Amino acid sequence: MSLYQSEVEAVDALSIAYNEIQTEVGKVIVGQDDIIKSVLVAIFSNGHCLLVGVPGLAKTLLVQTISRVLDLSYNRIQFTPDLMPSDIxxxxxxxxxxxxKFVRGPVFANIILADEINRTPPKTQAALLEAMQERAVTVGGITHRLPKPFFVLATQNPIEQEGTYPLPEAQLDRFMFNVLLDYPTFEQELMIVKNTTSNKTAELRKVLTGDQIEYFQHLVRNIPVTDNVLNYAVNLVSKTRPGTSHATDMVNNYLTWGAGPRASQFLVLGAKCHAAISGKYSPDIEDVQAVATSVLRHRIVRNYKAEAEGVSIERLINSLL
Incomplete structure (x- = not known):
């Protein structure tokens, strides 16, 4: 049963809810509007999000704050070298x-914060694979369904740091977005220090329930998309594959392999959601471009020549856009 009279009214409601969540999260998180937007787009698109940055950039605080604003169950899993799959x-x-008797692990919640996911070996990282793809876990030959909605919001330290393990490509591909966090500006850091060195605590209100989030997830899938936007998204992904007819010279020179079909799916879903939270009723090419870097960043692999010449993933993606 629809919560709204029409899909147009529902899209307007999603845009309003998004702005309310941004306002509430902004009471705690300073200056990360684009990062918050990416996480919320992933949630409303029923996808998972990987946040990458050096320690101390409030990745964990961001996820905790979003969980406080949404009326959902929440568990944090601290990934360590000795963590076992059954611990998840x-x-x-x-x-x-x-x-x-089966004793449920912390993965049985609506929002899972996989904190420092790359500080545990690949065997334990893989314990999340079935949960992220099938929304279920199988233990002792019995499949247990996870609650709906279900999101994994993972944080990762740069792989150059000590004590980290690279995530397997199969696991990376399960994440809709790979979002990079950078250092705050001087003015933002001043505000962060001012807010976090006093006794002042922000009062946050719940904005959406689980049922409302599920409704908006179905709404996003129902948003119409024109053929030219679909063609643009699929063509963009095709261009990342070296050795194919769509590949550019830059791709052939600097990439080992490109993105798979899941990237095209997430580009279109992300564009639909990006359009909806912006108050538009159908995505255009600009909406695809807005989510392209986060969708493609972890799905294309540079070769040795690109690393030697300092050609970044972002530069390669921008050349395709």
Whole structure:
């Protein structure tokens, strides 16, 4: 049953809700409007988001604050080198009646903060694969459904740092967005220090329930998209694949491999959601471009020549845009 009289009214409601969430999160997080937008676009598109940055840039605080603004269950999993897969999914234990009983792990929540996900070995990282793709976990041959809605919002330290393990490509591809956090400006850092060195705490109100978020997720999928926008998105992804007819000279020279079809899907979904929160009823090419870097950043791999010549992923993506 629809919560609104028409899809136009529903899109307007989504745009209003987005702005309200931005306002509430902005009471705690200073100057990260684009990052907050990316996380919310991923949530409303039913996708997962990977936040990458050096320690101390409020990645964890951002996810915690968003979870406080949304009326959803929330669990934080601190990824460490000794973390085991069963510490995430749960395990079967032998009960007093001599029968096995499944004890749910912290993955059974609406919002999962996978904190410093690349500080645990790939075997444990892979424990999230089924949860992220199927919204379920299988233990002892029995599949357990996860609550809806379900999002993994992961933080990652740069892989050049000590004690980190690169995420497997299969896991990276499960994330809709890869978002880079940079240092704040001088004025922003002044405000951060002022706000965090006093006893003042922000009062946050709940903006959306789980049912409302699920409704908006279905709404985003129902937003119409024109053929020229679809063609642009798929063509953009095709251009990232070296050795194909669509590839540019820069791609052939600097990339080992490009993005797969999942990138095209996330480009279109992200563009739909980006348009909706901006108050538009159908995405255009600018909406695809707005989400392209976050969608493609972790799906294309540079070769040695690109690394030697200092050609960044962002420069390659901008050349395609």
């Amino acid at each position: 999914t749960g395990s079967e234990i032998l009960g007093e009646d001599r029968s096995f």
